[in-house]
Amino acid sequence: xxxxxxxxxATGHVMIATNVVKTYGAGDGAVRALRGVSAAFARGxxxxxxxxxxxGKSTFLHCLAGLDTVxxxxxxxxxxxxxxxxRTRLTEVRRERMGFVFQSFxxxxxxxxxxNIRLTVGLAGRHAEQGWFDTLVDALGLRPRLAHRPAxxxxxxxxxxxxxxxxxxxxxxxxxDEPTGNLDxxxxxxxxGFLRAAVDDYRQTVVMVxxxxxxxxxxxxxxxxxxxxxVDELAAPTIDAVHARMRKIED
Numbered sequence: 001x002x003x004x005x006x007x008x009x010a011t012g013h014v015m016i017a018t019n020v021v022k023t024y025g026a027g028d029g030a031v032r033a034l035r036g037v038s039a040a041f042a043r044g045x046x047x048x049x050x051x052x053x054x055x056g057k058s059t060f061l062h063c064l065a066g067l068d069t070v071x072x073x074x075x076x077x078x079x080x081x082x083x084x085x086x087r088t089r090l091t092e093v094r095r096e097r098m099g100f101v102f103q104s105f106x107x108x109x110x111x112x113x114x115x116n117i118r119l120t121v122g123l124a125g126r127h128a129e130q131g132w133f134d135t136l137v138d139a140l141g142l143r144p145r146l147a148h149r150p151a152x153x154x155x156x157x158x159x160x161x162x163x164x165x166x167x168x169x170x171x172x173x174x175x176x177d178e179p180t181g182n183l184d185x186x187x188x189x190x191x192x193g194f195l196r197a198a199v200d201d202y203r204q205t206v207v208m209v210x211x212x213x214x215x216x217x218x219x220x221x222x223x224x225x226x227x228x229x230x231v232d233e234l235a236a237p238t239i240d241a242v243h244a245r246m247r248k249i250e251d
Contacts, residue, residue: 014172014205015041015064020073022059022228033059035228036073041173044203046196048216050242051225052250058177060225061209065098065175066090078172095124099166099174103181105158107150113157114146117164128168136164140194156187163194167204174198176208180215192218213242224249 022034033056041047051057062068064075066082075082077097082090094100099120107116117137121128137143140160150158159179166174176195180188196218198204208219216222217239224232226249234245 012043013040014043014078015207016074016076017060017064018074018076020060020063020075021071022056022063022068023071033228034063034070037225037228037230039223039230041205041207043205044199045221046199046206046219047208048219048222048237049207049209049225050211050213050216050222050246052246055225056228057209057225059228061175061177061207064207065100065173066094092124095120096169097172099169099171101159101162101166101174101176101179103178105150105155105162105182107158107161109150112147112149113142113153113161116150116161117142117168120165121169124169126169132170133168136167139197140164141190154187155183156190159183159187159191160194163191167198171204173205173207176206178210179208180210180212185214188212188215213239213246216242 018038020034020037021032024031024033037056037060049057049061059068063070066075070083073083077093080093082093085093108119111119117133118128137146140163142157142160142164145153145157153161179191179195183191192215195206195208199206199220208215210216217237219237220235222234222237222242222245223230224234224245231249232245234241
């Protein structure tokens with residue numbers, strides 16, 4: 001099945017989407033953004049999602065993450081069906097089991113880097129494990145910046161703060177939506193390198209939407225969407241192979 005996990009690293013699925021449909025509007029003006037998409041995501045695997053503009057890739061990620069409701073279908077995260085939860089319980093599950101990194105860094109400007117990193121865990125009423133906090137800060141090279149506010153940091157540093165914040169709760173799944181879109185190539189490579197290391201060293205599950213073949217080549221596999229469906233899959237992607245698949249889809 002296209003969308004099933006690839007490789008022998010998989011030891012179980014942390015997330016399974018089945019026949020996900022997303023329709024915006026109704027009647028003659030309805031837009032069917034997702035047309036029965038099914039995919040499984042293995043624990044400790046890095047999946048990139050690509051496709052032409054309007055293919056449904058960001059919509060799919062938002063449905064997987066519970067940021068948008070599905071019209072029909074199911075999304076299971078460790079056997080919890082997000083599509084059946086109340087808004088309050090869904091918010092709790094997102095805080096407890098998911099991390100988010102977006103193209104815009106979404107840092108609070110009045111808080112220091114350390115305060116921003118600890119923010120989500122604090123909102124959930126929990127205390128961060130200091131050892132894990134130190135591991136993330138040092139791995140991301142943020143120790144000298146902990147007392148700095150976002151305006152005092154580069155874009156790459158701000159995105160690394162956002163990654164540390166997303167991972168501090170040890171999420172089941174880390175979602176990244178165009179995480180390098182606002183970064184130069186060097187800063188982007190640093191962020192992508194850490195996401196790759198998080199999978200290899202900490203068995204973090206990462207699901208990333210990107211338009212960039214260079215970014216996609218950091219993943220274990222790439223799912224390609226077109227017109228709201230998964231049309232192809234590539235294991236162990238290279239930059240050239242991703243370019244070739246995207247050209248084929250767009251032709």
